[in-house]
Amino acid sequence: MRSSLNKQWKWYVYIIECLDGFYYTGITWDLEKRMEQHKIGKGSKFTSRHGFKRLCYVEEFTEIIQARDREHQLKDFSRQKKELLFNSSR
Numbered sequence: 001m002r003s004s005l006n007k008q009w010k011w012y013v014y015i016i017e018c019l020d021g022f023y024y025t026g027i028t029w030d031l032e033k034r035m036e037q038h039k040i041g042k043g044s045k046f047t048s049r050h051g052f053k054r055l056c057y058v059e060e061f062t063e064i065i066q067a068r069d070r071e072h073q074l075k076d077f078s079r080q081k082k083e084l085l086f087n088s089s090r
Helices: 031-039 045-050 064-075 079-088
Strands: 011-017 023-028 054-061
Touching (some): 011 031, 011 079, 023 045, 023 064, 054 064, 054 079
Antiparallel strands (some): 011 023, 011 054
């Protein structure tokens, strides 16, 4: 049996596009599960109101503090800057 203390957690910062064109930025340690929650309207109050269209962008981190810092940074990006980020990551 492996100890959970030895597990290397990965944290994901992501941006999704909502059905009405708004962007939502979030953080999770289980990206697949979180996307399913957003799709069924259980991921956040914001996405339950605005709907889920697609996952636009993901970054991976090993430390939660780095992921939270990046999440806050991305939330401050303008729409144009977010879209440039999406296009540059393809």
